[in-house]
Amino acid sequence: MIRLRELMRIVEKSQLMSASEIDRTIQRLAHEIVEKSGGTKHLALIGVRRRGVPLAQRIAKAMRGIDGVEVPVGTLDITLYRDDLSKVASHAVLQSSDISFGVDNMDLVLVDDVLYTGRTIRAAMNGLFDLGRPKRVSLCVLIDRGHREMPIEAQYVGRGVQTSDTEIVEVRLREIDSEERVVLVDRVEP
Amino acid sequence: MLLCCSTVRRFAGNSISDDVTYRFRDLLALEPLSADELTFLLDQSKLFQEIQRHPLKKLATLRGKTVTLAFFENSTRTRISFSTAASRLGADTMNLQAEASSLKKGESLLDTVYTLDAMKPDCLVMRHAASGAADFVARNLDIPVINAGDGTHEHPSQGLLDALTIRDRRGSIENLKVTILGDIQHSRVARSNIHLLGKFGCQFTLCGPAMWVPRELEKIGPPGTVIRRISRIEEGLEDADVILVLRVQTERMYEPTLSAEEYILLYQLNSERLRLANPNALILHPGPMNRGVEISPEVADGPQSCVLEQVTNGIAVRMALLFLLMSGATEGGENLVADDALGGSASSPEKKESTHAAD
Numbered sequence: 001m002i003r004l005r006e007l008m009r010i011v012e013k014s015q016l017m018s019a020s021e022i023d024r025t026i027q028r029l030a031h032e033i034v035e036k037s038g039g040t041k042h043l044a045l046i047g048v049r050r051r052g053v054p055l056a057q058r059i060a061k062a063m064r065g066i067d068g069v070e071v072p073v074g075t076l077d078i079t080l081y082r083d084d085l086s087k088v089a090s091h092a093v094l095q096s097s098d099i100s101f102g103v104d105n106m107d108l109v110l111v112d113d114v115l116y117t118g119r120t121i122r123a124a125m126n127g128l129f130d131l132g133r134p135k136r137v138s139l140c141v142l143i144d145r146g147h148r149e150m151p152i153e154a155q156y157v158g159r160g161v162q163t164s165d166t167e168i169v170e171v172r173l174r175e176i177d178s179e180e181r182v183v184l185v186d187r188v189e190p
Numbered sequence: 191m192l193l194c195c196s197t198v199r200r201f202a203g204n205s206i207s208d209d210v211t212y213r214f215r216d217l218l219a220l221e222p223l224s225a226d227e228l229t230f231l232l233d234q235s236k237l238f239q240e241i242q243r244h245p246l247k248k249l250a251t252l253r254g255k256t257v258t259l260a261f262f263e264n265s266t267r268t269r270i271s272f273s274t275a276a277s278r279l280g281a282d283t284m285n286l287q288a289e290a291s292s293l294k295k296g297e298s299l300l301d302t303v304y305t306l307d308a309m310k311p312d313c314l315v316m317r318h319a320a321s322g323a324a325d326f327v328a329r330n331l332d333i334p335v336i337n338a339g340d341g342t343h344e345h346p347s348q349g350l351l352d353a354l355t356i357r358d359r360r361g362s363i364e365n366l367k368v369t370i371l372g373d374i375q376h377s378r379v380a381r382s383n384i385h386l387l388g389k390f391g392c393q394f395t396l397c398g399p400a401m402w403v404p405r406e407l408e409k410i411g412p413p414g415t416v417i418r419r420i421s422r423i424e425e426g427l428e429d430a431d432v433i434l435v436l437r438v439q440t441e442r443m444y445e446p447t448l449s450a451e452e453y454i455l456l457y458q459l460n461s462e463r464l465r466l467a468n469p470n471a472l473i474l475h476p477g478p479m480n481r482g483v484e485i486s487p488e489v490a491d492g493p494q495s496c497v498l499e500q501v502t503n504g505i506a507v508r509m510a511l512l513f514l515l516m517s518g519a520t521e522g523g524e525n526l527v528a529d530d531a532l533g534g535s536a537s538s539p540e541k542k543e544s545t546h547a548a549d
Contacts (some may be wrong), residue, residue, distance in 0.1 A: 078280075080241075080251045085517045092517045094237045094510075130246040 017182035030062035074099030081123035119151030225419035252281035258311035275508035347383030372436035397426030
């Protein structure tokens with residue numbers, strides 16, 4: 001399996017979102033979250049490491065523009081909750097989680113870049129429940145690419161994309177990747 | 191004494207994150223590790239401190255894995271600390287206690303260890319009275335081995351927790367003046383501290399009765415480390431930023447020794463002597479403390495004492511070590527790329543390839 005993977009080349013197939021499309025999508029997601037939550041009093045955003053973190057911060061910033069509301073933002077690292085730790089060859093390295101507010105009775109919105117198998121979100125929910133008992137947890141993703149392996153759906157979706165199994169959706173954000181766009185790439189045999 | 195370099199099998203490469211990380215197979219000694227590797231271990235330990243403050247401390251990360259604790263020499267706090275660390279990560283522990291073991295019936299160390307290994311643990315934590323014992327065992331086993339103290343050689347997890355405690359209080363472990371007080375010759379804690387802190391430019395003053403501070407100790411640190419030997423405590427404490435007080439170890443003493451009264455008179459760290467050190471000098475003690483012998487009660491309980499933080503940090507360090515050595519594919523495991531297996535958006539293709547290369 002690994003041999004084959006190593007031989008494969010990765011090519012860019014198409015651009016799914018430009019920088020300005022990402023920006024508009026974030027504005028819309030912020031509006032949707034405020035509207036559906038019916039008030040921002042107990043609302044908090046939790047960015048899932050890594051690219052969920054800048055996305056959560058941007059959504060919080062957009063919310064400030066809507067209502068002048070200040071929504072707390074936390075950061076969650078799911079390393080300790082992964083279900084594939086005994087399978088990954090590369091060493092799992094813990095990153096910091098930073099949730100400075102109590103999660104009890106909060107209305108939490110998990111924010112991630114791509115929803116795929118649903119395993120990351122399963123892990124993130126386990127992590128959250130170690131911190132307390134939130135009133136509600138919902139999910140916001142920039143891209144939903146299908147292929148779920150868990151009974152998990154997002155309440156707030158930037159864009160749904162049809163993909164094949166071999167394709168990869170790459171969200172590149174300027175805070176991390178030095179460029180700003182979403183691309184669909186594919187693995188092809190040489 | 192056996193060297194440990196051969197069995198510290200490690201690989202540098204990119205991990206899930208973009209930061210450089212290191213892959214350790216065993217942890218037998220701090221001496222062969224670089225400053226970067228030590229910083230990596232301390233940074234990882236720091237993240238596990240946070241979990242001690244969670245309302246739910248128990249994780250399922252290492253569920254289904256077993257850690258064997260083989261303590262061929264008595265230990266209370268190190269064993270409990272490793273055992274707590276393992277259980278907070280969700281692993282089970284098997285305990286071998288020297289008293290009750292078949293070692294008393296004449297079984298060799300290797301036979302005992304092979305027997306334990308046949309019970310299929312995923313990691314062995316061991317303490318032994320012979321220097322080099324953990325290294326010897328690691329070379330004969332496929333599972334990771336953590337040295338929890340081997341004779342007078344090293345006690346790496348203690349060295350790491352001491353450094354973490356100092357770094358938390360002072361913000362840095364660089365270029366400090368460290369005074370080690372007491373029976374240094376028999377102290378594996380002193381050696382692990384010198385090997386670790388010496389790589390960060392710390393200078394050492396070894397202070398104690400001459401028979402416990404032999405001249406050879408001047409050469410044990412990393413090349414270029416300043417280590418001086420002082421027999422008068424008043425002189426030894428001058429300007430110290432960190433004071434590591436060692437327990438007087440009666441079980442490791444073979445030569446005629448000082449009486450307790452004389453030791454107290456000449457070497458006890460009390461509040462009057464403490465004034466000679468840097469005003470905010472930190473006081474560390476690996477425990478168990480002989481309160482009123484090597485340290486006076488008011489110093490042990492004073493604001494400069496870090497003794498209880500050391501205990502709390504010990505669990506974080508040991509969780510980090512167990513996590514580091516026990517996560518990742520076992521031999522024959524699937525060689526999947528981390529990000530991909532989880533199905534998130536992947537990091538760039540170049541990074542993935544370097545992950546393979548590192549393996």
